[in-house]
Amino acid sequence: MQEEIDKKDFLEDGPKTVKTNSLAIPLAIVGAGLLIGLAIFGSNLIAAKNQTGLAGNVAGNENTEQQVLFENLENLEPISDADHVRGNPDAPVKIVEYSDLECPFCKRFHSTMQQAMQEYGDKIVWVYRHFPLDSIHSKARTEAVAAECAGELAGNDAFWKYVDRFFELTPSNNQTDINTVLPQIAGEIGLNETQFVSCLTSGKYDDHVQENLDNAIATGGRGTPWSIVIAPNGKKFPLSGAQPYESVKQLIEIALQEK
Amino acid sequence: MNIQKAFMEVFAHTSYIALASVLAVFAFVFAVWFPNLGLIRDIFTISSAPLAAKLKITFSLLGGIGTNFSTLSASYTIAIAILFGINIAMIVYLLRKKRTQLASNTLATGLGGIGSGALGIGCATCGSFLLMTILSSLGAASVLSLLPLAGGEFGILSVILLVLSLALISRKITEPLMCKT
Numbered sequence: 001m002q003e004e005i006d007k008k009d010f011l012e013d014g015p016k017t018v019k020t021n022s023l024a025i026p027l028a029i030v031g032a033g034l035l036i037g038l039a040i041f042g043s044n045l046i047a048a049k050n051q052t053g054l055a056g057n058v059a060g061n062e063n064t065e066q067q068v069l070f071e072n073l074e075n076l077e078p079i080s081d082a083d084h085v086r087g088n089p090d091a092p093v094k095i096v097e098y099s100d101l102e103c104p105f106c107k108r109f110h111s112t113m114q115q116a117m118q119e120y121g122d123k124i125v126w127v128y129r130h131f132p133l134d135s136i137h138s139k140a141r142t143e144a145v146a147a148e149c150a151g152e153l154a155g156n157d158a159f160w161k162y163v164d165r166f167f168e169l170t171p172s173n174n175q176t177d178i179n180t181v182l183p184q185i186a187g188e189i190g191l192n193e194t195q196f197v198s199c200l201t202s203g204k205y206d207d208h209v210q211e212n213l214d215n216a217i218a219t220g221g222r223g224t225p226w227s228i229v230i231a232p233n234g235k236k237f238p239l240s241g242a243q244p245y246e247s248v249k250q251l252i253e254i255a256l257q258e259k
Numbered sequence: 260m261n262i263q264k265a266f267m268e269v270f271a272h273t274s275y276i277a278l279a280s281v282l283a284v285f286a287f288v289f290a291v292w293f294p295n296l297g298l299i300r301d302i303f304t305i306s307s308a309p310l311a312a313k314l315k316i317t318f319s320l321l322g323g324i325g326t327n328f329s330t331l332s333a334s335y336t337i338a339i340a341i342l343f344g345i346n347i348a349m350i351v352y353l354l355r356k357k358r359t360q361l362a363s364n365t366l367a368t369g370l371g372g373i374g375s376g377a378l379g380i381g382c383a384t385c386g387s388f389l390l391m392t393i394l395s396s397l398g399a400a401s402v403l404s405l406l407p408l409a410g411g412e413f414g415i416l417s418v419i420l421l422v423l424s425l426a427l428i429s430r431k432i433t434e435p436l437m438c439k440t
Contacts, residue, residue: 071297104329105326105327108326109326112326220297223294235305235306237298237301237302237306238295238297238298238301239295239298240294240295240297240298241294241295241323241326241327242323242326242327243295243319243320243322243323243326243327244319244320244322244323244325244326246319246322247316247319247320247322247323250312250315250316250319251298251316253308253312254302254306254308254312254313254316257307257308257312258306258307258308
């Protein structure tokens with residue numbers, strides 16, 4: 001009698017167990033994949049629709065649907081006189097970097113770009129644009145305006161000297177004492193401090209910084225540093241984060257071949 | 260103790276070491292490439308560069324673990340990848356060898372660990388990707404500035420959940436086979 005019950009239990013439980021097992025393995029793996037996949041897809045969707053939350057308003061940006069999945073590099077604002085360029089403006093490869101002066105990875109990437117400029121000379125040009133992430137670096141926007149003021153008071157070279165010195169001097173992550181450090185750097189690079197402070201408080205570069213930031217987001221920037229490498233034939237390649245010099249070098253080499 | 264015993268049992272089989280290793284490498288590579296999936300796509304679709312150059316840049320991006328991650332985020336990214344591989348290998352072992360059902364709490368803990376790990380991925384570059392964008396959708400991006408590790412908490416949580424999941428699976432693996440009343 002007991003044997004019959006056991007047999008019955010086995011017959012009932014056996015197939016049930018096998019069925020559960022066969023589902024559990026793919027469920028665990030697919031579930032994990034789905035979680036990651038959905039998170040990525042969802043975050044892109046959310047990022048496109050909530051750009052104000054990430055870093056500010058995106059004025060007149062009607063391409064959000066196209067930005068949902070990948071970058072939209074065609075939204076890149078053409079390089080103009082309003083930009084700050086280092087190197088040969090007619091260089092075959094152009095690198096547009098969107099950067100946040102309080103971002104530690106931007107600080108690291110700044111050195112990488114300096115190394116690239118040294119190695120490639122006239123073959124590349126470096127364009128610096130602002131991408132202050134207000135929600136995590138509340139001081140970055142003011143610092144971006146300060147760099148613009150340096151450019152206004154003493155030209156393009158002063159802008160770059162300001163940015164170089166700023167990254168050298170400051171610890172990143174919003175720890176800069178801007179009331180002391182900004183005028184200090186202005187003094188070090190030979191700017192008139194009174195004029196500098198007056199420019200800084202005037203608000204005249206607020207729109208310019210905001211336009212840079214809007215364009216960073218419109219091209220697909222979701223964090224800093226965010227760079228776009230433009231090949232001689234106009235093809236554009238996105239580069240996100242402070243990638244190693246070897247990657248930057250390889251990307252420049254690939255871009256140089258695109259004629 | 261359970262974990263050690265379960266490890267000895269599962270990883271006495273080379274195939275499970277191979278499975279855990281492949282999955283760990285896959286998870287690690289995915290996490291490091293994640294910020295530049297768009298670049299990798301473009302390199303292989305619109306670039307006319309030779310294949311060797313394409314492969315060279317793709318592999319060089321793995322060096323981002325040293326430049327594009329903080330020490331903390333690099334540490335938990337590597338830990339998550341390894342724990343992910345081990346977890347899945349042990350789940351597969353448990354299901355195949357023990358012919359037992361996976362308790363829902365074990366599965367939930369494991370998936371929770373992987374999910375929070377996904378949140379932690381890509382936090383390396385300033386303000387970027389999953390966590391930032393998800394929080395911004397909730398109007399809570401500034402919350403990040405209140406977190407002492409600026410989002411690194413999710414990576415640490417993920418490691419804890421995956422270890423917990425490992426402990427639950429290990430207990431199940433080392434349980435003596437018996438009929439329960």
